[in-house]
Amino acid sequence: MKVLVAVKRVIDYNVKIRVKADHTDVDLTNVKMAMNPFCEIAVEEAVRLKEKGVATEVVAVTIGPKAAQEQLRTALALGADRAVHVETEERVESLAAAKLLAKVVEEEQPNLVILGKQAIDTDNNQTGQMLAALAGLPQGTFASEVVVEGDKVQVTREIDGGLQTVELSLPAIVTTDLRLNEPRYAKLPDIMKAKKKPLDVKSPADYGVEVASRLTLLKVESPAERKGGIKVGSVDELVDKLKNEAKVL
Amino acid sequence: MSILVLAEHHDGQLAGATAHVVAAAQAIGGDIDILVAGENVGAVAEAAAKLDGVSKVRVADHAVYAHQLAEPLGALLVELAGDYSHLLAAASTTGKNVLPRVAALKDVSQISEIVEVVDADTFKRPIYAGNAIATVKSDDILKVITVRSTGFDAVSEGGSASIESVDTVVENSQSHFIKQELAQSDRPELAGAKVVISGGRGMGSGENFKLLDGIADKLGAAIGASRAAVDAGFVPNDMQVGQTGKIVAPELYIAVGISGAIQHLAGMKDSKVIVAINKDEEAPIFQVADYGLVGDLFELLPELESKL
Numbered sequence: 001m002k003v004l005v006a007v008k009r010v011i012d013y014n015v016k017i018r019v020k021a022d023h024t025d026v027d028l029t030n031v032k033m034a035m036n037p038f039c040e041i042a043v044e045e046a047v048r049l050k051e052k053g054v055a056t057e058v059v060a061v062t063i064g065p066k067a068a069q070e071q072l073r074t075a076l077a078l079g080a081d082r083a084v085h086v087e088t089e090e091r092v093e094s095l096a097a098a099k100l101l102a103k104v105v106e107e108e109q110p111n112l113v114i115l116g117k118q119a120i121d122t123d124n125n126q127t128g129q130m131l132a133a134l135a136g137l138p139q140g141t142f143a144s145e146v147v148v149e150g151d152k153v154q155v156t157r158e159i160d161g162g163l164q165t166v167e168l169s170l171p172a173i174v175t176t177d178l179r180l181n182e183p184r185y186a187k188l189p190d191i192m193k194a195k196k197k198p199l200d201v202k203s204p205a206d207y208g209v210e211v212a213s214r215l216t217l218l219k220v221e222s223p224a225e226r227k228g229g230i231k232v233g234s235v236d237e238l239v240d241k242l243k244n245e246a247k248v249l
Numbered sequence: 250m251s252i253l254v255l256a257e258h259h260d261g262q263l264a265g266a267t268a269h270v271v272a273a274a275q276a277i278g279g280d281i282d283i284l285v286a287g288e289n290v291g292a293v294a295e296a297a298a299k300l301d302g303v304s305k306v307r308v309a310d311h312a313v314y315a316h317q318l319a320e321p322l323g324a325l326l327v328e329l330a331g332d333y334s335h336l337l338a339a340a341s342t343t344g345k346n347v348l349p350r351v352a353a354l355k356d357v358s359q360i361s362e363i364v365e366v367v368d369a370d371t372f373k374r375p376i377y378a379g380n381a382i383a384t385v386k387s388d389d390i391l392k393v394i395t396v397r398s399t400g401f402d403a404v405s406e407g408g409s410a411s412i413e414s415v416d417t418v419v420e421n422s423q424s425h426f427i428k429q430e431l432a433q434s435d436r437p438e439l440a441g442a443k444v445v446i447s448g449g450r451g452m453g454s455g456e457n458f459k460l461l462d463g464i465a466d467k468l469g470a471a472i473g474a475s476r477a478a479v480d481a482g483f484v485p486n487d488m489q490v491g492q493t494g495k496i497v498a499p500e501l502y503i504a505v506g507i508s509g510a511i512q513h514l515a516g517m518k519d520s521k522v523i524v525a526i527n528k529d530e531e532a533p534i535f536q537v538a539d540y541g542l543v544g545d546l547f548e549l550l551p552e553l554e555s556k557l
């Protein structure tokens with residue numbers, strides 16, 4: 001069985017972003033970039049399926065600028081067998097990403113596609129669902145457990161009230177939640193080996209997909225800053241402040 | 250303009266989130282219909298018909314829509330969407346699961362978690378864990394939008410919309426519901442609670458979360474948690490507050506043994522008053538707290554409970 005994993009290059013999750021002075025966007029110059037944390041979980045799940053003998057091949061795919069090759073090399077170092085880079089310098093919205101991924105799915109015919117539930121830059125939480133719709137495949141989003149059995153996959157999903165388990169016919173689309181697994185770190189020898197693994201470079205035009213933005217970003221602002229408050233010295237003082245100053249008790 | 254709102258419901262009851270989504274629809278302006286899709290949802294439809302500003306409630310009551318599986322629910326919405334300029338749902342796990350499917354099949358963008366309506370085409374939404382607010386404009390003929398409840402005050406109940414049934418039944422052989430384990434709690438829902446008290450890794454164990462119970466009882470509070478507390482297995486996933494968990498904005502938020510990572514702050518920093526209890530006086534949570542109390546939670550929580 002073949003597993004396709006979609007990985008996105010995003011700002012490192014530890015970095016606190018700044019908004020550009022002209023309010024056109026956030027400022028990403030010289031900011032540390034990394035693989036989206038939910039995509040790390042997606043790669044880990046695919047690699048574990050391979051280690052269990054369920055998957056035979058893991059293909060990593062990204063859509064993004066030249067530099068996004070770094071994230072594909074990371075995926076290869078973590079255990080993916082080969083990679084596809086759809087290279088574009090444009091800002092790619094979730095719908096365009098899903099259209100391109102649908103083309104890759106058509107070409108690669110994977111049995112399972114694993115994506116992150118959400119990219120931590122746009123916080124969109126859309127691409128996997130859009131891909132499922134476009135490819136006509138069932139979806140198991142926000143997965144905390146994935147069990148492949150024959151031509152079916154059982155996905156346990158983190159939903160608002162707790163957990164829900166659904167059974168999907170393969171091929172299917174899965175998006176990862178935080179509790180699915182704990183991703184490993186790439187080891188140095190694997191990072192070296194990853195440099196020799198195959199990596200195909202394509203363009204959106206190769207797939208006949210238009211990536212131009214549909215939404216106009218009019219403005220990006222900083223949120224209202226919270227002013228730090230005070231430290232209270234005791235529980236009595238806290239209760240007094242909440243009652244008489246904040247008036248929330 | 251005509252707007253279709255997908256009703257959020259659980260256990261045969263209309264969820265509070267729907268009244269917030271209708272408020273967002275009112276801010277856009279136009280005729281507002283609500284779609285209730287599910288099985289045995291007559292009571293949900295009646296509750297939805299009482300929401301202010303709603304013209305019509307459309308009810309698709311069929312086993313195929315039970316459990317809100319994305320494939321049939323998405324197909325139903327695609328069928329109905331042609332009548333509308335806007336399709337809105339709560340930014341709940343149901344809304345997030347299904348709306349992107351509809352957008353993709355209609356070849357339009359989806360706009361996630363709006364917190365403000367600027368005009369019928371223009372919306373504000375947080376990006377980068379709420380560290381920036383983007384204003385985005387859509388020229389699509391259909392706007393598909395999820396709404397963050399905390400951005401809109403719920404509409405009240407005084408309406409009497411008409412109720413009509415939708416007969417569309419879609420086929421679904423691709424996905425099957427197997428089971429659901431829902432957390433049982435007598436406490437208010439996290440999303441709608443006036444007071445929230447959350448525990449983090451500092452709580453040390455699931456057993457110790459009991460220290461929050463007495464306080465929550467006295468304050469009528471919901472109990473939340475940080476990701477670290479959920480990952481450690483102290484409490485179930487549905488209690489996670491943050492960028493990738495629940496977003497809350499209560500009158501009072503009390504963070505106990507939580508350091509204040511940006512991903513946690515993303516879920517609670519719009520609370521009116523924030524209290525932090527942490528033994529590390531350098532913890533970043535104190536930078537957003539109105540009232541910080543430095544000390545050991547195991548001593549402070551029992552004292553707080555006794556003094557409330």
Ligand SMILES: Cc1cc2nc3c(=O)[nH]c(=O)nc-3n(C[C@H](O)[C@H](O)[C@H](O)COP(=O)(O)OP(=O)(O)OC[C@H]3O[C@@H](n4cnc5c(N)ncnc54)[C@H](O)[C@@H]3O)c2cc1C
Binds near residue numbers: 120512528
């Ligand atoms: C993609 C991604 C998404 C994420 N999403 C979320 C999210 O939605 N929500 C979320 O919360 N996190 C999220 N995180 C995790 C986040 O980065 C932090 O790791 C997490 O919030 C830390 O939880 P914590 O504050 O409980 O633990 P810690 O950071 O370990 O802090 C524990 C705190 O408890 C204090 N403490 C310990 N013992 C005591 C005591 N006896 N008395 C008083 N204080 C004590 C310590 O001083 C410390 O400040 C996400 C991370 C990633 C990468």
Ligand SMILES: Nc1ncnc2c1ncn2[C@@H]1O[C@H](COP(=O)(O)O)[C@@H](O)[C@H]1O
Binds near residue numbers: 062063116119128
């Ligand atoms: N440009 C991209 N390249 C590859 N995968 C992507 C891209 N954008 C989104 N994805 C995938 O879709 C997931 C959810 O992203 P989003 O819907 O944009 O929040 C990510 O975790 C990735 O797995």
